[in-house]
Amino acid sequence: MSLKILCLHGYTxxxxxxxxxxxxxRRSLGRHITWVYATAPxxxxxxxxxxxxxxxxxxxxxxxxWNMHNGDAQRVWQDxxxxxxxxxRVAEEQGPFDGILGFSQGAGMAALLLALGREDSTLPRFRxxxxxxxxxxxxxxFAEALQGGGRVQVPSLxxxxxxxxxxxxxxxxxxxxxxxxxxxxxxxxxxxYVPANAEWRRVYKEFIExxxxxxxxxxxxx
Numbered sequence: 001m002s003l004k005i006l007c008l009h010g011y012t013x014x015x016x017x018x019x020x021x022x023x024x025x026r027r028s029l030g031r032h033i034t035w036v037y038a039t040a041p042x043x044x045x046x047x048x049x050x051x052x053x054x055x056x057x058x059x060x061x062x063x064x065x066w067n068m069h070n071g072d073a074q075r076v077w078q079d080x081x082x083x084x085x086x087x088x089r090v091a092e093e094q095g096p097f098d099g100i101l102g103f104s105q106g107a108g109m110a111a112l113l114l115a116l117g118r119e120d121s122t123l124p125r126f127r128x129x130x131x132x133x134x135x136x137x138x139x140x141x142f143a144e145a146l147q148g149g150g151r152v153q154v155p156s157l158x159x160x161x162x163x164x165x166x167x168x169x170x171x172x173x174x175x176x177x178x179x180x181x182x183x184x185x186x187x188x189x190x191x192x193y194v195p196a197n198a199e200w201r202r203v204y205k206e207f208i209e210x211x212x213x214x215x216x217x218x219x220x221x222x
Contacts, residue, residue, distance in 0.1 A: 002032050002033075002034070003032065003033045003034070003098040003099065003208070003212065004033070004034040004035075004036060004094075004095070004096070004097050004098050004099075005033060005034070005035055005036070005097060005098065005099045005100065005101055006036050006038060006087075006090070006091075006095075006097045006099070006100045006101070006124065006126075007019070007022070007035055007036065007037045007038065007100075007101045007102070007106075008038055008040075008065070008100070008101070008102040008103070008106030008107070008109050008110050009037070009038075009039070009040065009063070009103060009106050010103045010104030010105050010106050010107075010133070011044055011064050011065075011104055011105040012044045012046075012062040012063070012064070013060070013062075013063065013103075013106075014039050014040075014060045014061045014062075014063050015037035015038055015039035016037070016039070016060055017060040018037055018103065018106075019035070019037045021193075021194065022035075022194055022196070024196045024201075025194060025196040025201065025204065028196070028201040028205075029201065029204060029205055029208075036090065036094050036097070038086070038087060038090045039061075039063060039086075040063040040064050040065045040083060040086070040106075040109075041063075041082050041083055041086045042063060042064045042065070042066065042067060042079055042082070042083070043061070043062065043063060043064070044062040044063055044064040044067065045064070045067040045068070045069075046067075064079070064105065065079070065080070065083045065105050065106065065108070065109040066079035066080050066083060066105070066109075067079055073139055073140070073141055076139060076141070077141050080109075080112065080141075083109060084112075084113070084116070084123065087109075087113060087123070087124065088122055088123060088124075090124075091123070091124035095124050096124065096125070097124055097125075097126055098126065098127050098128070098212065099126055099127060099128040099129065099130065099208065099211075100113065100114070100124075100126045100128075100129050100130070101129075101130040101131075101132070102129070102130075102131050102132070102134065103132045103133060103194055104132070104133045104134070104135075104166070104167060104192065107131035107132060107133060107134030107135070107175070108134055108135055108136075108137055108142075108175070110129055110131055110134075111129075111131065111134065111146060111152070111175060111179055111180075112142070112145055112146065113126075114126060114129055114152045114154050114156075115145055115146045115147075115148075115149065115152055115179065116145055118149050118152075119149065126154055127154065127155075127211060127212060128154060128155045128156070128157075128207070128208060128211035128212065129152075129154055129155070129156040129157070130156075130157045130159070130204060130207065130208075131156060131157070131158050131159070131172075131175070131176075132158075132159040132194050132195075133159070133160065133161060133164055133166070133167045133172065133192055133193075134158060134160075134167070134171075134172050134175045134176075135167050135171035135172060135174070135175055136171060136174040136175040136178055136179065143178075146178070146179040147178060147179060150181075151178075151179060151180055151181040152179055152180045152181065153181050154180075155182075155184075155207075155210075155211040156176070156180045156183045156184065157183075157184045157186065157203070157204070157207040158172055158173075158175065158176040158180075158183055158184065158185045158186070159186050159187075159188065159194075159195065159200075159203075160172035160173065160185065160186070160187045160188070161187070161188055161189075161190050161191050161192060161193070161195075162187050162188065162189050162190070163189060163190055163191045164190075164191050164192045165191060165192065166191070166192040167192060169187065172185075173185065184207065186203055188200065
């Protein structure tokens with residue numbers, strides 16, 4: 001079975017840099033998955049140090065799905081709307097997608113897509129979600145969007161780092177518990193990065209296979 005997965009990078013990354021960082025994961029999950037790496041439309045306002053190994057090569061743009069704008073909620077949500085518009089274009093040009101994979105802020109953006117897509121038919125739909133180092137954004141507009149229609153029913157795997165100093169494990173747990181129904185939460189011992197050793201590649205593969213099998217059963221019953 002062939003699958004297509006939309007990938008959303010973290011804060012200060014880009015689609016190209018995230019693709020480079022996830023090379024081992026892509027190669028290990030087989031040639032039957034097409035990976036589409038979207039790039040956020042905003043320049044990141046700040047930078048931070050990540051424990052994730054970086055690939056050598058030219059410097060990549062430092063981008064964001066949204067900036068905090070010193071707590072100006074209206075400007076933050078404007079950023080989000082522009083990012084949603086960018087992802088609509090990606091879906092129109094390269095979709096449809098079976099799954100979505102988001103890292104850090106990209107996981108938050110993925111959660112918004114899943115939640116808002118229940119009522120907005122112009123947004124892409126997904127059969128499963130893999131959210132790594134995700135978090136529940138601490139603004140009322142995000143809470144309303146993520147919880148307004150109840151918990152997201154799409155199967156979700158939440159991968160959290162026990163030693164993550166950028167996004168503490170508790171914030172990832174909050175996203176899983178408040179925004180998703182029957183979320184699968186798995187914790188690795190490292191920090192702020194995408195774990196991709198043999199054990200974790202097996203976790204991803206089993207989750208994707210299980211999720212797509214469940215969705216196929218639902219479709220066959222309709």
